[in-house]
Amino acid sequence: MTTLWNTFLDQRTELLKALWQHLQISLTSLLIAIVIAVPLAIWATHHKSVAEVLLQITSVLQTIPSLALLGLLIPLVGIGSVPAVIALVIYALLPIFQNTYVGIDEIDPSIEEAADAFGMSRMRKLIKVEIPIALPVIISGIRTALVLIVGTATLAALIGAGGLGNFILLGIDQNDTSLILIGAITSALLAIVLSTLIKVLQKAKLRTVIVTVAVIIIGFIGVSGYQAAAQPKENIIIAGKLGSEPDILIHMYKDLIVQDDKNVTVTLKSNFGTTSFLFNALKSKSIDIYPEFSGTVLESLVKKTGNTTNLNAHQTYVKARDDLKSQDDIAYLKPMKYQNTFAVAVKKSFADKYNLKTIGDLRKIEDKINAGMTLEFMNRTDGLKGIKKKYGLDFKVNSMQASLRYEALQRGNINVGDAYSTDSQIKQLNLVMLKDTKHVFPPYQGAPIMTEKFAASHPEVVKSLNKLAGKISDSDMQEMNYKVNVKKESAAKVAKQYLISHGLLRDDK
Amino acid sequence: MIKPKVPVIEFKNVRKEFGENVAIHDLNLAIQPGELFVLVGTSGSGKTTTLKMINQLITQTSGDILFEGKKLKDIDTQSLRLDIGYVLQQIALFPTMTVAQNVSVIPDMKKMPKKETAKIVDDLLTQVGLDPDEYRDRMPDELSGGEQQRIGIIRAIAAKPPVVLFDEPFSALDPIVRTQLQDLVLDLHQKMHNTIVFVTHDMDEALKLGDRIGVMSHGKLLQTDTPENIVQHPANQFVENFFASSVAKNMYETPLAKLIKTGYVLKTIDNSEKAKELEDTATLESAFMTLAETDVIAVMHEHKKVGYLNRQQVMRYLSEVQR
Numbered sequence: 001m002t003t004l005w006n007t008f009l010d011q012r013t014e015l016l017k018a019l020w021q022h023l024q025i026s027l028t029s030l031l032i033a034i035v036i037a038v039p040l041a042i043w044a045t046h047h048k049s050v051a052e053v054l055l056q057i058t059s060v061l062q063t064i065p066s067l068a069l070l071g072l073l074i075p076l077v078g079i080g081s082v083p084a085v086i087a088l089v090i091y092a093l094l095p096i097f098q099n100t101y102v103g104i105d106e107i108d109p110s111i112e113e114a115a116d117a118f119g120m121s122r123m124r125k126l127i128k129v130e131i132p133i134a135l136p137v138i139i140s141g142i143r144t145a146l147v148l149i150v151g152t153a154t155l156a157a158l159i160g161a162g163g164l165g166n167f168i169l170l171g172i173d174q175n176d177t178s179l180i181l182i183g184a185i186t187s188a189l190l191a192i193v194l195s196t197l198i199k200v201l202q203k204a205k206l207r208t209v210i211v212t213v214a215v216i217i218i219g220f221i222g223v224s225g226y227q228a229a230a231q232p233k234e235n236i237i238i239a240g241k242l243g244s245e246p247d248i249l250i251h252m253y254k255d256l257i258v259q260d261d262k263n264v265t266v267t268l269k270s271n272f273g274t275t276s277f278l279f280n281a282l283k284s285k286s287i288d289i290y291p292e293f294s295g296t297v298l299e300s301l302v303k304k305t306g307n308t309t310n311l312n313a314h315q316t317y318v319k320a321r322d323d324l325k326s327q328d329d330i331a332y333l334k335p336m337k338y339q340n341t342f343a344v345a346v347k348k349s350f351a352d353k354y355n356l357k358t359i360g361d362l363r364k365i366e367d368k369i370n371a372g373m374t375l376e377f378m379n380r381t382d383g384l385k386g387i388k389k390k391y392g393l394d395f396k397v398n399s400m401q402a403s404l405r406y407e408a409l410q411r412g413n414i415n416v417g418d419a420y421s422t423d424s425q426i427k428q429l430n431l432v433m434l435k436d437t438k439h440v441f442p443p444y445q446g447a448p449i450m451t452e453k454f455a456a457s458h459p460e461v462v463k464s465l466n467k468l469a470g471k472i473s474d475s476d477m478q479e480m481n482y483k484v485n486v487k488k489e490s491a492a493k494v495a496k497q498y499l500i501s502h503g504l505l506r507d508d509k
Numbered sequence: 510m511i512k513p514k515v516p517v518i519e520f521k522n523v524r525k526e527f528g529e530n531v532a533i534h535d536l537n538l539a540i541q542p543g544e545l546f547v548l549v550g551t552s553g554s555g556k557t558t559t560l561k562m563i564n565q566l567i568t569q570t571s572g573d574i575l576f577e578g579k580k581l582k583d584i585d586t587q588s589l590r591l592d593i594g595y596v597l598q599q600i601a602l603f604p605t606m607t608v609a610q611n612v613s614v615i616p617d618m619k620k621m622p623k624k625e626t627a628k629i630v631d632d633l634l635t636q637v638g639l640d641p642d643e644y645r646d647r648m649p650d651e652l653s654g655g656e657q658q659r660i661g662i663i664r665a666i667a668a669k670p671p672v673v674l675f676d677e678p679f680s681a682l683d684p685i686v687r688t689q690l691q692d693l694v695l696d697l698h699q700k701m702h703n704t705i706v707f708v709t710h711d712m713d714e715a716l717k718l719g720d721r722i723g724v725m726s727h728g729k730l731l732q733t734d735t736p737e738n739i740v741q742h743p744a745n746q747f748v749e750n751f752f753a754s755s756v757a758k759n760m761y762e763t764p765l766a767k768l769i770k771t772g773y774v775l776k777t778i779d780n781s782e783k784a785k786e787l788e789d790t791a792t793l794e795s796a797f798m799t800l801a802e803t804d805v806i807a808v809m810h811e812h813k814k815v816g817y818l819n820r821q822q823v824m825r826y827l828s829e830v831q832r
Contacts, residue, residue, distance in 0.1 A: 110599035117564055117597075117674075118615050119590030128614075132605035 007178035010488070015167070019186060020223075022163035025156055026149045026190075027220065029085045033092035033145060038138065041100035042126065051101060058094040066091070066152050070159050078284045079277070084156035084163075091152055092145035099141025103134030139202045143195050150191040154183065160239070160272050160281065164190070170271050173242045175403035234264040236461065239272040239287040243402075244484035244491060245340075245422060245477065247271065249291045251495035253448060255505050256464040264461075270491070275300055283328065288454055289465075292332075293340060294320040295444035299382055302327050313339055313443035324449065331455035333462060334469030335445035338422060338477045342383055342441040343433040345419040347409060351432040358435040360391050362416070369395035372405045372414035383418070386440040422474060424482035467504055515578045517542045517672055517704045518563055523572035525558055525728075532558045534728045536572070542671075545698050545705045547719035549712060549751075554725040556708045560674050563706060564593045577671075591619060594665030594673035594703075598680055600657045602649035608634070608660055609645045615668040626667075633663035637693060655686035662693065666701065675707040679714070691717055712752050716740070716770050724748050737772035740830065753830055760827070761794040765808050765818070768793075773826040774808055774816035781805060781817060789815065796823060 044051035073083035157165030167183030240246030297320035499505035516539035525533040631641040732744035743749035766789040784807035
């Protein structure tokens with residue numbers, strides 16, 4: 001409980017920002033859904049056969065898993081708030097459409113007859129009779145949609161739209177229950193508060209309702225407009241994958257760029273998603289820069305050309321840089337010093353007991369192995385597939401989320417796991433990395449990537465970022481990851497400390 | 510020379526089909542201004558269809574319907590409907606509107622000044638025996654069935670339409686409330702001199718209300734006449750049976766007013782000075798008891814003598830209607 005409270009205090013500015021984003025996405029989606037679904041449903045009450053079809057369509061849309069829907073939208077509209085809002089609107093359509101349709105369709109036919117017999121026009125009948133009668137049903141549809149939207153909007157974080165989902169994703173990644181709880185509780189509270197607000201408004205006078213809705217909309221446009229206006233012309237968006245290491249790196253990028261050019265602002269999108277997602281975001285210009293590893297470029301991003309096995313670190317980087325440039329017109333700046341690579345890790349006690357030093361040593365104890373590994377590692381030819389093939393190994397593997405895997409290792413639920421060589425947990429949990437004597441794991445070096453066009457038009461940014469070339473050793477990185485993951489220091493602070501102590505950033509204090 | 514009046518509503522060779530079914534065969538009917546015309550018949554006789562063709566909730570398949578001499582085809586349906594009040598069996602007050610808002614629906618559409626409308630609402634509420642201060646702002650679901658239908662009636666007449674249609678308005682109400690509302694309709698009709706077309710399946714109701722009655726069966730109008738002629742000179746066996754069946758079930762409770770309407774009460778009588786007075790709301794049962802002791806009953810309507818009954822007339826009524 002105390003941890004939860006402390007985390008809350010630490011994160012409150014971030015939380016407020018996320019809450020605002022969440023609210024923006026949710027309410028925008030809800031308003032759009034209302035504007036689409038209500039008139040459509042009213043129209044459908046006069047076209048029964050079409051109504052059936054529309055109900056079917058909205059029901060089918062509802063059954064698409066939200067993740068799949070978000071994924072499907074990326075190639076069409078890219079990432080960020082737009083696809084998130086589209087997905088949420090699609091989800092909200094059914095309850096609003098259905099309730100509006102049913103609410104009006106189920107009005108006592110004798111009341112409709114009375115309205116007709118008194119000479120009401122269709123519009124007058126709609127406004128004076130039908131909508132007031134159906135309103136409670138319509139509002140309850142809107143409330144259902146709202147609760148659905150606020151909940152589902154947490155998934156928007158997966159495609160870079162931010163919001164409270166960021167806390168949940170980050171919490172899962174860092175195995176920090178407090179963060180997950182803060183994200184989840186806030187989102188649940190938001191749903192309850194908004195739902196209650198609608199309930200209260202439903203009973204209020206029409207004038208109060210109109211004024212409140214108008215104030216909300218104007219306030220929204222005002223704040224968003226202010227935010228838009230407050231943004232100077234040149235804004236560089238830097239994103240990082242999920243995890244502490246990319247987060248530290250992009251904070252360094254930001255510090256370096258801003259130090260050299262006071263006229264630009266840098267927006268950071270931490271924990272922005274997975275590899276292919278970020279790469280697509282870069283190509284679609286949703287983001288400008290993100291740090292990427294050379295081995296990942298060769299393995300996942302470019303088409304395989306020529307020999308890619310048994311390259312050393314420098315060869316890997318050069319091939320990655322050249323392929324990126326020729327295939328995607330993307331610039332890969334100079335790499336940092338540290339090499340991050342996959343590793344197979346075991347507890348020191350386990351290694352000592354069976355005298356394990358290399359990956360090949362696992363052959364002796366194949367039947368005793370109970371491994372837990374990340375899905376990404378298991379599916380890569382330079383990961384588990386390569387290990388099994390090159391070392392002739394065959395053992396049982398459970399797929400696990402990265403931070404859970406470390407916990408499982410520590411508790412002894414599993415005895416073999418995958419790891420990144422710069423992970424702080426190696427130090428923290430006293431793990432041993434088994435030697436890759438057959439060089440299955442490519443040596444990975446990290447460097448910023450950006451489009452050639454961006455690099456060409458921003459030479460000062462390239463110059464700033466290249467200051468990191470050849471800097472940061474393996475142990476530096478492990479140390480910094482340890483500070484963020486275990487000591488819960490902020491990535492921004494850790495990044496600044498390193499830059500200042502290595503003379504890359506002037507100490508303003 | 511009296512100029513012949515133009516009928517308010519006139520059906521000329523009107524036929525209505527619903528798919529394969531013929532609901533109305535060949536209807537010819539003229540309803541005169543100021544008349545309270547009752548259409549009576551069993552369910553499926555076509556009486557409601559006929560009524561709803563007047564305000565075009567149902568449109569005829571062929572033939573012409575005239576409103577004040579003009580073909581309905583040539584009149585804008587919405588403005589036609591603003592001139593025709595409508596009272597439904599289901600009452601159908603608008604549930605989200607207060608009593609006052611319900612009554613103001615048509616005056617508002619006619620763009621009558623708010624102040625005037627508010628006064629009309631209060632006047633009408635008073636007329637139907639509901640205190641305006643108490644009822645004005647109530648919602649329909651806070652009213653009893655009888656109160657609701659009172660509002661239903663004044664909603665229909667608030668803008669003083671020349672014609673008001675009643676579609677079996679009291680069939681869902683209990684007998685006491687029904688009687689009260691029938692009296693209310695007669696009262697309002699007398700005050701407003703409007704034309705009323707009233708549909709019912711209850712012959713008693715038809716006899717009580719109608720200046721003229723049209724008896725319908727299977728889409729055909731069998732007889733159109735005064736209550737007296739309908740009862741005393743039925744056009745055919747069906748009309749006679751229809752009336753007889755309504756008498757049989759409640760003979761003892763028959764109000765004397767019905768005997769007046771159907772022409773069994775004498776205007777003058779020889780020994781009128783010995784007559785004992787009975788209100789027209791009294792039943793045949795009390796008439797039997799009175800006639801056991803005296804020879805003549807003077808039938809009173811609102812404290813005025815309207816006619817006389819003796820044993821002979823009562824026996825005539827009983828024997829003729831029970832045939």
